Amino acid sequence: MSNEPLLKVENLKTHFNTATGIAKAVDGVTFSLEYGQTLGIVGESGCGKSVTSSSIMRLLPKNGHIVDGKIMFEGKDLAKLSQKEMLQIRGNDISMIFQDPMTALDPVYTIGSQIMEVINAHQKLSKAEAKQYAIKVLKMVGIPEAEKRLKSYPHEFSGGMRQRVIIAMAIACNPKLIIADEPTTALDVTVQAQVLGLMKDIQKESNSSIILVTHNLGVVWKMCDTVMVMYAGKTVEYADAKTLYADARHPYTWGLLKSMPKVTDDPNVPLTSIPGTPPDLKLTGGSCNFHNRCKYCQEICKTKCPEMREVEPGHFVSCHFTKEELEKIEQMGGKE
Ligand code: SF4
Numbered sequence: 001m002s003n004e005p006l007l008k009v010e011n012l013k014t015h016f017n018t019a020t021g022i023a024k025a026v027d028g029v030t031f032s033l034e035y036g037q038t039l040g041i042v043g044e045s046g047c048g049k050s051v052t053s054s055s056i057m058r059l060l061p062k063n064g065h066i067v068d069g070k071i072m073f074e075g076k077d078l079a080k081l082s083q084k085e086m087l088q089i090r091g092n093d094i095s096m097i098f099q100d101p102m103t104a105l106d107p108v109y110t111i112g113s114q115i116m117e118v119i120n121a122h123q124k125l126s127k128a129e130a131k132q133y134a135i136k137v138l139k140m141v142g143i144p145e146a147e148k149r150l151k152s153y154p155h156e157f158s159g160g161m162r163q164r165v166i167i168a169m170a171i172a173c174n175p176k177l178i179i180a181d182e183p184t185t186a187l188d189v190t191v192q193a194q195v196l197g198l199m200k201d202i203q204k205e206s207n208s209s210i211i212l213v214t215h216n217l218g219v220v221w222k223m224c225d226t227v228m229v230m231y232a233g234k235t236v237e238y239a240d241a242k243t244l245y246a247d248a249r250h251p252y253t254w255g256l257l258k259s260m261p262k263v264t265d266d267p268n269v270p271l272t273s274i275p276g277t278p279p280d281l282k283l284t285g286g287s288c289n290f291h292n293r294c295k296y297c298q299e300i301c302k303t304k305c306p307e308m309r310e311v312e313p314g315h316f317v318s319c320h321f322t323k324e325e326l327e328k329i330e331q332m333g334g335k336e
Helices: 049-057 083-089 111-122 127-140 159-171 189-206 217-223 241-246 251-258 299-303 323-331
Strands: 007-018 021-033 038-042 064-073 094-097 177-181 209-214 226-231 234-240 309-312 315-317
Touching (some): 038 217, 111 127, 111 159, 127 159, 159 177, 159 189, 177 189, 189 209
């Protein structure tokens, strides 16, 4: 293993051609992920977190294109590989866990045939060996009576069990990187905890790295080593998880943290929300993307896009102002 991180994404830009213009869904995103570590990508719907992960997998819709940047994975730039070369990487080295297990599984095939199809696509095993391996991975994800359940169809499983099957398929080839896009959103809270615990256990055993795409900061706190906060296609803050919770510096991250419910909250006090809506991604650029919702917005924010600054080692923030300057702006009445 070299000293290089497993994954290094540099200035990634993924744009979509639409009938009304080019939407900059991911617009200059940079981050890295070490072996065995978990990175959380957080932000509201449409902020670019899922497009970032689909770009890494090179699973973009027809109108989506990587227009700039590098996706270095173990020394290879995935952005430059052909779809044929990517077939070797997907499943073998990188696998994905999708949000909705019901749509990720084919309802007309048994669980066993779907898992074995994944195994056969990437490993040269006999039918009997593939079956034994499928039983093994189902057991690993805690499916009781695994051998019997191979013959079951997806609808015969509960939501939590279906998500375990999806995780079994994702880990079947022992990938180095697992990308989990909102893996627990469709599940009950108690099942969420079990599925997250399971992912952590699998990571400990296999030393895989995980990218966890979520809008839930509570999940990030439990699972992640580093966190990247995205807004309207850009990274606004990037730090290790502890630093982000203890010393966030970006107004959007503050908004996200304040909107997160805590057990100690007074139930009579409504949760704080971030007013307004994200900008049209076809119109971004030339300003801070957050300026129309930011209570600290000044003239410069409307005319200049902030650069990403390293405010302390490993902690990056994209705002024209320091924390102290933002506090002063607030004392002086906020927004200009
Ligand atoms: Fe708010 Fe301006 Fe900072 Fe953007 S650059 S987050 S608008 S203060």
